[in-house]
Amino acid sequence: MRNIIVCTKIVPKAEDMNFDPETKTMKRSGVENQINEADKNAIELSLKIKEKNGGRVVLLSMGPPFFEQYLKIGIAMGADDAILLSDRLFAGADTFATSATLAAAIRKIGDYDLVLCGEETSDGGTGQVPSQLAELLDLPQMLFVSEVDVDGNNLKAKRTIKGGYEIVESGMPAILSIELGINQPRFPDFKRKRWADKEFSLTIWSASSLEIKPELTGTSGSYTIVKRLTEYFTHQRQRISVEGTAEQQANKIMEILREYG
Amino acid sequence: MNRKEIWVYLERNPEEIEDVSLEILGRAKELGKKSDMSVVGVMLGKEPGNLGDIALKHGADKVIFLKDSLLESYSTEDYTKALFEIINKRMPEIFLLGATYQGRDLAGRLSARLRTGLTANVVSLDIDTDGYLLSGVPGYGSKVLAEIICVRNKPQMSTVRPGIFSKKLIPIKAGIVEVLDLDLQGSVSRVRVVSRKVEKHPDLSRAEKVIIAGNGVEGNLDMVAKMADIFGARLGVSRPIADKGKASRELQVGSTGYSLNAKLVLIFGVSGAEHFLPGIANCQTVISINMDRESDIFEYSDYCVVADASKIIPILLREGGDR
Ligand SMILES: Cc1cc2nc3c(=O)[nH]c(=O)nc-3n(C[C@H](O)[C@H](O)[C@H](O)COP(=O)(O)OP(=O)(O)OC[C@H]3O[C@@H](n4cnc5c(N)ncnc54)[C@H](O)[C@@H]3O)c2cc1C
């Protein structure tokens, strides 16, 4: 098995984010970050594949320098290497520019059999990167995958479709998006974490180290822009408290249920 | 001069058109009126059957059917190839797809091949004063709505969440179904479908009454399902219940599940996480039962019942006439 590349994004914890209606921006100060949940599932899956079939697990991420400390958590989980694509030019990328940049890095890493992504990020939440990446790399794609079986150069995967699932097959290399919650990501190994923090050095690539025109990255490489942000979820609920014994509370619920027939 | 066009991908399942495609047609028709564009439904398959007429009744001014035996069932690469060619020839202004598994799979690949912008999981659609498509996407759970435009290239593409718009029967004057025989000569797909298992579930976003079971009632799932039965409601679940395989994904409510439009929704043991909330935003009345008085779910509820669900459920079952 050759390299297994896992595209890993670091995202703010949603519950920490707040919208400032005055400035119409998200307040990010004091926000905690984490490896995107579905990407953690992808890392776990890549480690399982590696345990069975060999190969190296390489984490690939595009983002600001502070991502490093989180990628080291992935290293402590068992990934062999991590590469961070970091450059001012990359800022403001939409999913296409993100995919173009990741694709250039994947070509540079080379020698891979699998590219794994999470099904979507919890902040942007588009799920577009895996299929855009697949197109740019001219690879077969299988999205919303929950199980993978590698046998020689053949890949079998279970993917969710409307109303159920499909078992699909393809050769490798191929690109998969991994369904959120399909496994229990292992905890970072304590010793390995210490080693990662002290001795492991992350590879950082800027725009000039990739074979990609700078104008294809970041804002200039994007096709979409956010025209404006507005406050959402304005629906005001009544928030009537239903008190009393369980019997009384249930009676009130019955009353409402009957109202609605 | 020909009018500009809004194209809508008509997803087949396989013998019907997916509701979400018809919902989008309805909205596209309104946008078309506003901006003087015509609405074209695009369908791929082996034979059009009567599906074209159904699209015409729901807002399409015209239907294009891309015909080839290879297109009988969906494959990312063959569908992308067929659509890429026709879109490049006719260059619609806008191309909309349902944010279904298939729609999202296809839209990502196709947009990258077309080198155009794509917005995902849209919950609102409009045309702005400059004539751009404005696609609204809830961000950070559901605290903000980002309105996104595609500034370069055409078509402007978006995938639209099911259950956001309602399908409407629109009286037609004279719509046509244009059948294009493609003659694709062999599949380009590198992914082979070995087997498929699907069940038909009626669309949760249309249910009038829904009872939702979250992690807090994982052990009582059977009872909640029974209750839904007794009260003529549909069962819904939060994501972890579907993740654990205890219920079908088709029952999942939330940002990666269904958006409900129910008149009444009863929620047992759900914490009210950011990704759950978009699923209940359009419901009329929300009743929540949660043990934790501080639970976020109560901020988004009309009736807040602080209680152990396992105490409430048996009483409701009894009162509902279960024996
Ligand atoms: C990208 C992404 C997409 C996601 N999409 C979705 C989605 O579409 N839908 C979705 O639901 N989630 C989604 N999630 C997951 C979401 O973040 C939460 O993890 C999930 O909604 C939590 O489910 P829950 O409220 O059922 O469980 P928990 O958070 O475990 O909450 C259980 C609740 O039950 C209460 N409880 C426990 N016991 C009892 C009892 N006996 N009686 C009454 N109450 C009790 C507890 O107080 C608690 O509030 C997504 C996450 C990500 C990252």
Ligand SMILES: Nc1ncnc2c1ncn2[C@@H]1O[C@H](COP(=O)(O)O)[C@@H](O)[C@H]1O
């Ligand atoms: N900046 C990034 N760096 C690395 N991987 C990314 C990045 N953005 C997206 N991805 C990958 O693409 C998946 C889907 O992301 P998205 O399309 O943004 O929802 C994520 O789960 C990641 O695996």
